[in-house]
Amino acid sequence: MKNIIAITLGVFSLNSLALDINGEAYEFTGSISSITLTDEGGVINVVGETGQYGKVWLTYNLKIDNPNNPSQGSFAGRATAIDSEGNRNGASRQGVWERKGKMMHFKSLDDVTDGNQYLCITSINLIDDSLEMKFYSVK
Numbered sequence: 001m002k003n004i005i006a007i008t009l010g011v012f013s014l015n016s017l018a019l020d021i022n023g024e025a026y027e028f029t030g031s032i033s034s035i036t037l038t039d040e041g042g043v044i045n046v047v048g049e050t051g052q053y054g055k056v057w058l059t060y061n062l063k064i065d066n067p068n069n070p071s072q073g074s075f076a077g078r079a080t081a082i083d084s085e086g087n088r089n090g091a092s093r094q095g096v097w098e099r100k101g102k103m104m105h106f107k108s109l110d111d112v113t114d115g116n117q118y119l120c121i122t123s124i125n126l127i128d129d130s131l132e133m134k135f136y137s138v139k
Helices: 002-016
Strands: 021-037 041-050 054-063 072-082 088-100 103-112 117-125 130-138
Touching (some): 054 088
Antiparallel strands (some): 021 041, 088 103, 103 117
């Protein structure tokens, strides 16, 4: 009986720490405006549009954390957005990246100045400079 109680409490404890993704994904499309290579990795700047925040500028500060695998690493960055009314929002961004051929894939958690937090799943095509992101509200 004690084992059943311990297992039940363990399962409920894990669920209380789970990430709660709310609602449908928001979408952001953009294009690379610049890439700067560094000894540590590089910086990718992107500009685009999303219905919720308007025009958005993103920066990805890439790090190659493992020299044995230069096709993946971590990143930190910033976002700034201006909507059609002139309202501004910003965000801190942090996550991981990987490159597979011409595609780079990013997974990040973003903390926005309007109080929202998002899980972002992003793909960048390095050949045509396009970016597609889906971002999900988390609480």
